[in-house]
Amino acid sequence: ARQDHTATLLPDGRVLVAGGSDFSGALESAELYDPTAGTVSPAGPLNVPRTLASAALLLDGTVLVAGGQTTTSEDLDSAEVYDAATNTFAWLSAPMGTARSGHLGVQLLHNGKVLISGGTSGGQLVTSAEVYDPVTGAFQPVDSPGTARRLFGASFFEVPYTGMLLATGGFDSSAQPLASSEVFFYPTVRSDKPDYAPGETVTLMGEGWRPNERVAINIRESSGDPDTNLTATAGATGAFSNSEFQMNLLDRGVKFTATARGLTSGWTAQAKFTDAITSTLDQCKDDTNNDNLKDPCVWQNGSINPGDSAYHEGDSVAFRIWLDGLNPGSTHTVTIRYDFTKQTSGGVIVLGYDFLTHPDATETATSQRCNNIPGGVGVTGTTCPGMSGPDTVTIPPDAFTFSSLSAPNAALSGQAVSTRETAGRQVVIFGGTFTSPFISSIGKDGNPNTDSDSRSQVTLTFTVGSGSAAACTTQGQTTTCAVNILFGGHLAKGTTDASGWGTGRGASSFPGAAISMRMHSVDGDSSGAVNRSIQPAAVLAPAQGHIIVDKVTSPSGDPTSFGFSTTGTGYAGFSLTDAAAPNDQTL
Structure with a gap:
């Protein structure tokens, strides 16, 4: 628990929460909230405990955390920068002009600098303001506000009134609320x-x-x-x-x-x-009428919920990537990252997606790939079928094996992913070909043996085709093309046979709100990363063999009952009448 902390939305959709205080004083800890996966994971920590600090996202995607108070209520003139790529905070060598806390710290719209204004220092209101310039890495003074204030609001004006920040309200030196407002003017580009x-x-x-x-x-x-x-x-x-x-x-x-x-x-x-590449990630829902029976694949870009899933543990969720705006003949990489393990509050390791598969492992995905093409992709239902392919690349075995673990995870000791992987595991591409180095080994983000959660990832390398084979379009002198990549994510089984990980360790028991598959980066750039998730509650228990006996007569509505006898332990005879409901029986 914390209060008076900072919360900053990062370019990849996660939220950085840093500092603040609890009953023991100012905090140096930080954490990341992932709204798609519904998880909170450690970040940082800060180099010094800070409460009542400011935090502002910079144009390069890093976060400036400035000022605040320490555990001894001393106001700080230091600042540090968080880098999501390394998940660390680094000291900023240049100090602020004035130590302060409870101040405004915000990136100026269409400018890139961070305005630091107001707050208190040594218990007194700070009358000055300054800006942090990421180009020079230093703070510099600007005109002081007309009224000293702390804990106040700030809003920007858009076109045609760009270059204006409105500061409103807050408290004065007597801790009285202010009704006044003032405007800070600055240059824009x-x-x-x-x-x-x-x-x-x-x-x-x-x-x-x-x-x-x-x-x-x-x-x-x-x-x-x-x-x-x-x-x-x-x-x-x-x-x-x-x-x-x-x-x-x-x-x-x-x-x-x-x-x-x-x-x-x-x-x-x-x-x-x-001049970024258009990228999308869809997943296949396979239950369109909420009867827990598989239907043909329907592509969607939202979460798979219990009402639209017939996925069992041991099935593979099908995924589809579209990349558009590519130059013909150009070579690119895509990195896929997926939830591998997560620990319950009691420390039990549970698995989500344990390996990747062919998209058609349990679904009819490839034949449906030209349906429901998302907006922003320049491929149509007419041009899609003419794309070349499929070209395939075999997914390498995952070399991870659990180490020697103690309770409650002793049963996982020595258990390997490779012994559970199914045959025919491939990634499929249309509109291009996989090129050397084709596909990387399966890596891990986080330690599945010890960390509260971990992810697996793999990188694909491909070359774009040309002409109609890659659905290329030409505007003026510019020709751009598209590729379509498909694969499956295997939902871990919580069974005690050789293909499972043990009771309660399968995807349907995964802690939290979602199991995520992520298109993590394109050409090493994760700014356009996309998550897709399935709720653990949408994953059914491992499928068992079953037979459905359905009585259909012609003409329909025949009132005559047909009797059926059964043999074998646990089965009883039954009768079906076409005019009655239901008129089928599942064994």
Whole structure:
């Protein structure tokens, strides 16, 4: 439990919760909430306990945590940066201009800097404000607010009033609530779209600069290509527009950072834009009428719930990836990550997806792959069937074996995934071919023997086809193509036979609200990661052999009862009448 902590939404949809306090004082611990998986996992920790600190997401996806108080109620002038890639906090070498807590700390919209304002220091209201500039890694002073305040609200204005932050309310030095508001003005730069296709023109716009000021614009690419330098001149209102930058026809999946600098004022602002690949992940629901009997695959991008699942432990959930906006003949990677283990509150290890399979292992997925193509993908029901394939790659054995464990997990000691893997395990691709190194070994994120949860992951390498074989489309001089990748996730069995992990250790017993399959990254970039989940309550007990006897007469409604006799222990005779309901019997 904690209070007065920070909570920051990360680009991948998770929430970073850091610091705060409990009955013992300020906390240095941090954790990550994953809303898709319904899990909370450790992060950090902070380098120093902090309560009443600020936290702001930076343009590069890291998080600046600044100021706050320690366990001795001493106000802090230090800051640190959280990096989700390493799940660690690092000290920021530059101190804040003023130690403070209970202050505002927010990234300025269409600017990229973080405004630090108000709060208290040594029990007194702080009258000053400062900004953190991620370009220089330092804090610098800005105009002080007209009214000193703490614990106040802040809102931004959008087009056409960009470059304005409204600060409202809060408390004054006498701890009295304030009814006043004031506006902080700052310069901006922004692109007309967040994402562009190869060959498209980028329009950069800015507001809040000095009238008639020349503005230098530097554009840096994540691909390592040389920087582009442009200039623009602000008008009488301080606004500018520049449309000189054009996307490279060969670029895909590149991130761009535009830094604008006023040559008179020295002010700076940053914006991000991309030419990212369109990516989607769907999963197959296999019960359309809530009767717990399998129906043909229907693709959906939401969670699989008890009402639309006929999946049993030992079945494989089918998944479908679409990647669009790819250059013909280009090579890419996709990393798939899935929930492997999770411990109950009593420390019992339970398995979710224990290995990957062919998409048709237990479903009719491949033949349904052209149905319900998601929006944003340029492939249609007409062009999809003409895509080349399928090309397949064999999924390597998972080499993981549980180590020597004590109670309550002693029964898992020495148990291996490979002895439970089924035959014919393949990933399927349409519109491209798998290319060396084809597929990586199965890795682990977290230690299944000791950690509260762990995930398995694998990386695929493929090359895009061309023409109609990859559903390519051409606009002007730009041609982009698509691929369709399918695979299955095997739901672990909680049985005592050789294919199971033991009673209560299968997918239907998985702790928490969801078992997740994740398209973790494309070409190493996880900013567009997508999770799909199935609720443990939607997973049925391991399937047993059964026979359904269904009485159908012609004409229908025959009132005559037919008697059936049975042999074998546990079976009794029965009768069926077509005019009665139900008119079938399951053995």
